[in-house]
Amino acid sequence: MIEELKLRLQKLKGKTDSEENLKVHITMWLLEKLGYDRDDMDFEHSLCRKDKVRYADIYVQLNGNNGLFVETKKYGKDLEWDDIKQLEEYMNMHQIIWGILTNGRQYYLINSSIILNGSKNDVLGRVVLYVEIGIGKGKGKNEKYLKYYSEKNIFEDKGTYFYRDIAQFFAFHQLKDSSKAKKSMKILYIIFLIIMFREDISIQFIIGIGIWHWKK
DSSP states (O other): OHHHHHHHHHHGGGGGGGGGHHHIIIIIIHHHHOOOOGEEEEEEEEEETTTTEEOOOOOOOOOOOOOEEEOOOOSSSOOOHHHHHHHHHHHHHHHEEEEEEEESEEEEEETTTOSSOOTTTTTGGGGGEEEEEEEEEEEEOOOGGGGGGHIIIIIIIIIIHHHHHHHHHHOOOOOOOOHHHHHHHHHHHHHHHHHHHTTOOOOHHHHHHHHHHHHH
């Protein structure tokens, strides 16, 4: 999926300045690759609150109260704090907790249910995952994690909630030291893998593994 995404972005070339081209040729294609049904997608979805009317690029309506907002920005524009804030506003207006923000290269997965231990405006604390696609000689970031944006991982198996819980952990403890944050992420990921694949292992062993890696 990642390599095919890179090829599609390269083929667009000069067309990437248009948000609509990105939405049609990249965002919609990727959402389908991630397991979302095009028939569930509502485009330019209107949102109203008092005197405010907003239009979200894509709203994916799933079973029950589940749903996903997706916002596409211009390819050449790096995503910023204001873009995340705009997406979160749409999510709150519809009481939807999951959203994706992208410009074709960068992909933010947002969860609005994360409780922030600080300024209510610090929306970066609600970023669950960040993926950057490496184009040409550019180096990507976290590309393998794009699979956790899928319908299966978010809404069915809920494997993505592991990363949501890590984001909540960081929001509570405000780990500004990047080395500590990376170490905590590594420990939690190892514990997650153990729980997923070795249900027979005792909780004492899991705790021991965590302490050993923290001291390394």
